[in-house]
Amino acid sequence: MVRRFSSISNTSENAELLAGQGRWTEAERQYRELIGQTHVINYEYDDWLRRLGEIYRQLRRNREAAFVHLYLHELSLVRSLASTPELTALRARLAEIEKRWADAVRLYREANMPVHAAVALERGDEVGEAAAAWESLRQHPGLARREYEAALTSFNYGMAAERHSPGSSEARRALIDSQRRLEQVADELETVGERERAFDCFQILLRLGKESKQFENLAEGYLNCIRVLKDDNLKFYALQYYEDFIRLALERDEYHAAATLYQEAAAYSARAGLPYDRHYQHKAALTWVRCAETFVERGAPVQMVENALLAATSQFSAVGDYASVRTSFERLGQLELPDRARKRFRAIAARYAGMPGAAINVPGLPSYLKQQHAYADIWFADLLEWEMDGDPLAVAASIIGDLKYPNGIRRRALVVALTVCDAQQRQVYGEPEVMAQLAELLGELQTYAALAPLEKLYARAEPVVRRAAVAALRHLYFKRSFVILRKALQDADSQVREAAVRAMLELHFPHAFNPLARIFRESTDERVRGAALKAISMIRSVEAGEFLIMVMRHDSGDARAAARAGLAAMDNPDVLPIIRQHFEIEPNPEVREALGEMLRRV
Secondary structure, eight states, X not given: OOOOOSOHHHHHHHHHHHHHTTOHHHHHHHHHHHHTOTTSOHHHHHHHHHHHHHHHHHXXXXXXXXXXXXXXTOHHHHHHHTOSGGGXXXXXXXXXXXXOHHHHHHHHHHTTOHHHHHHHHHHTTOHHHHHHHHHHHTTOGGGTTOHHHXXXXXXXXXXXXXXXXXXXXXXXXXXXXXXXXXXXXXXXXXXXXXXXXHHHHHHHHHHHHHHHTOHHHHHHHHHHHHHHHHHTTOHHHHHHHHHHHHHHHHHTTOHHHHHHHHHHHHHHHHHTTOTTHHHHHHHHHHHHHHHHHHHHHTTOOHHHHHHHHHXXXXXXXXXXXXXXXXXXXXXXXXXXXXXXXXXHHHHHHHHTTTOOOOOOOOOOOOGGGSOTTSSOOHHHHHHHHHHHTTOHHHHHHHHHTOTTSOHHHHHHHHHHHHHHHHHHHTTOTTOHHHHHHHHHHHHHTOSGGGHHHHHHHHTXXXXXXXXXXXXXXXXXOSTTHHHHHHHHTTOSSHHHHHHHHHHHHXXXXXXGHHHHHHHHHHOOOHHHHHHHHHHHHHHOOXXXXXXXXXXXXXXXXXXXXXXXXXXXXXXXXXXXXXXXXXXXXXXXXXXXXXHHHHHHHO
């Protein structure tokens, strides 16, 4: 949002002068302008806030003052300011920040926020009470047509009940119900293209597998998560999930699964251009050997031992460890196999006599590339979002005092909260211009939590509000942003559609590739298709380059021209071999000439 005033210095002087004269309402306006400058250094910004908090106290606007001091973490002041019944939810939030869990539970219940109360019970390790709270929530009328949230509630109840009473039949039934619902919801979400929400379902299935010690559930969750991460080109997340799944497989003596996963990770690393393929191949070889040994210990059929050792020789050979190849063939020659097979294996082993073993010192995925928050507690977070129901004030209040957010985001959340409070004070909350301004401020939060309020704002009837909600998406680099965007591209209002096209041009982060490609394929509007191609070209990944080449080869007219322009503007050298490969086989003279021109320019 463009904020017009002469300068920070002049506005600060005017604000202080007005406050010194006791002209509190006018001073509040000036300080509100100042705190909209969320980039200012900490000490200056905090000084403005302390002065603003004092002004709100003078105006007897305790709610706004409490939010200001919540940002500053002056919690004793928040406690004294939020003592009235209408600020119960804010007092509950304060108790949560201070980890006074019993108070948080009581206050959230008073504020009619049962999900927040149940989560506070979990945080306070009150397992029995948490189980009872989740069981009660399963009957909530608001869940009747909300399969995903109902699945989360059953999951949370089952997990808490199992911890409270291990082996509980009620817990088991709840978890089975949760699994059934999650699988159904995941299928539906993938069908409509909301794979990021399907990913959430798979993460919960993964957690279910961990807790239930059911390897099949664990495998279903991990393999689906890995599939989505690979499709979204989130390379390091995908490898982290591979490694975590392999670790759990090894802990459960599932050596065959672990070795297979190591090979998949190696193949993926090679395709993704990452230098970890040899590391995973060597790990696969060692794990296949351990797998063969386990088969022998368990009395498995000799063919299973043979297959495991043959897989090991292939992986040892791939990393140049020929001494281990020889050893593996020697072991094969000692198995109770037909004489002809044993002789063949011994003969092969003899060919490797004297060949050196490679010094295997190849890098694995370093710890600094592993994401600290690769597994979010979405079974709580998504239910908390459901309970807040897209309320901008509730969302902002959950961020303002949370120090895990950077100061810039907490400041913007405070601006959102004060904007809502001011509009309610002036009795203009809900008017289109106010809600449009609020949509813009929510976009500036640049955090995932802003999407639920924006989705609710987009559902309003006024085009000016829908347009602002769509424009705000340009700051929100999340796949979920495309849920609104795809609807907006079909909006009845032309200005909303225009805002959607402009926002799409800004959403060119790596895992936006699949949603953008889907928009291109499904749209019949040439301008939308062209904008999608331009955004794809700005992703600059190999997948994006290959997609543009395919469009050049198989489309015509504006789409081919847009793909050609986007491909020409890409500066990823890894795309050049793909261009060269298609140039050599392209039968269309026009496309071949365009590809050749790109190669000549390089």
